[in-house]
Amino acid sequence: MRISRLADQLSGSEIIRIGNAVSEQIRQGAAICNLTIGDFDPALFPIPAGLREGIMAAYQAGQTNYPPAAGTADLRQAAADFLKTRLGLSYSPADELLVAGGSRPLIYAAYLALVDPGDRVVFPVPSWNNNHYCHLSGPCR
Secondary structure (H helix, E strand, C coil): CCCCHHHHCCCCCHHHHHHHHHHHHHHCCCCCCCCCCCCCCCCCCCCCHHHHHHHHHHHHCCCCCCCCCCCCHHHHHHHHHHHHHHHCCCCCCCCCCCCCCCHHHHHHHHHHHHCCCCCCCCCCCCCCCHHHHHHHCCCCC
């Protein structure tokens, strides 16, 4: 089976490679607090009681389907209020805020919105797949 040129030119994720190497060291007995990929050990980083109670209440209320793509209106409003109160930033929760279940879709969307083919993009290494987003959106240099 033939794959596309775009798929053929993809490289592996550096941050996942590093995360896997750290996980292997932990499996072999090394005492490491693994903060590489975001799947933190709940024994070290338990879910706060208020959040756990909110999750259980939402589940019991039948809120088990996907939320709206941009996030629920009340969550976007809470984010707008936080940004205004804590950082002095004013954003419209209806038009200027998105809420997602992870950062990857939002980072990729930002690349698609801001980067044109051939643009130069500077990002730290290792990072969360910026090389992939750059490649998929252009490619950029």
